Amino acid sequence: MEISLSNAAIHWFKDEVELKKGDKVRFYVKIYGSSPVQEGFSLAFTVDNEPIDIAVKTEKDGLTFFIEGADLWFFNGHDLSVDYNEQMDELEFNYILPGE
Template sequence: MQINISEDAFEWFSKEMEVEAGDKVRFFVRYGGSSKFQPGFSLGVTKDHPGEAAVSIEQNDVTYYIEETDLWYFDGHDLLVSVNDDLKELDYDYKKDNA
């Protein structure tokens, strides 16, 4: 599994969440909300410190990661993070590994 983040999403994190060098950003599973991937669950994002990061990516000295306990949500899919141009919010998509 991999995390792929678009350039506009990196900019969104910097502007909207005030993410800066040295920060750690966690993608986590939360109960409720809507997801085109796992009904009844949705993906959240917060600044946090890794406990058991299973997957991570670093950009401009910022680490973006997913904890081991949240891997079930992705069911072998990569996480693709971009920005919805109309809503100006993060948009998540999922791609099956090796697909």
């Protein structure tokens, strides 16, 4: 599994969340909501500078983005691609099967 973020998403995190070099962002599962990979669950994020069990991570512009091992089930074999939707002014999570 991989995590990728567009430059626009990185810019959004720096501006809206006021992240600075060295900060860590954890993507985690919420029990309510919906996603294309799991019905009744959705994805959220939090700034978490004390990870417990990083299963997947990527680093970009001095920031670390990660998923804990306990949340890997949610992705059902998909990679996570994070982008910023300018028209909706929000992050966009895309789930991509490797090889597609």
